[in-house]
Amino acid sequence: MNASASGENEGLLVRRIKNGTVIDHIDAGEALNVVKILGITGTTQEALSIATNVPSRNMGKKDIVKLSNRELSKEEVDRIALISPRATINIIRNFKVCEKKGVEIPTLIEGVVRCPNPGCISNTHEPIRTKFRVLPGGLHCCYCDWVINRDITGHII
Ligand SMILES: [Zn+2]
Incomplete structure (x- = not known):
């Protein structure tokens, strides 16, 4: 398949x-995990479209997520790096790409994943936002030092 053919397929799969x-x-x-880590549920207002296994010149296959009427913040964008570090973000205004950015692995993530330690203060009835330091070996809870070193998506709040 040549490049223009794959571009056309993309257009058909995901509307502008x-x-x-x-x-x-x-x-x-990973598209569904991206949606999950952004906190998008059936109850939020955004119109969402997802394309999976889209042919890609550089990646073989890729997923694409489109969110209407919502621009992601830097904090939200960087969360995506935890599960898909090659992702790129395009902000669209009036059908035009106004901003294009890559994702950067954040140093700290707050309120995104739950601590696996049942005794952790963030799991008690206290209203405490979970907080993890992102280190090469995994996510370290700032309250109790437990580590999530794989399957981050299984711990998303
Ligand atoms: Zn903890």
Whole structure:
């Protein structure tokens, strides 16, 4: 398949949006986890479209997520790096790409994943936002030092 053919397929699979955010170059199979880590549930207002296993010149296959009428903040964008570090973010305004950015692994993530330690203060009835330092070996709870070193998506709040 040549480049223009794959570009056309992409257009057919995912409609253009007027305003919002396109998350491109998501590792194939991770689109639903990206949606999860952004905290998008069936009850939020955004119109969401997802394409999975889209042919990609650089990646073989990739997933794409489009969110209408929502621009992601830097904090939200960087969360994506935890599960798909090659993702790129396009902010769309009036059908045009206004901003294009990569994702950077954050140093700290707050309120995104739950601590696996049942005795952790963030798991008690106290209203404490979970807080993890992102280190090469995994996510370290700032309250109790437990580490999440794999399957981050299984711990998303
Ligand atoms: Zn903890």
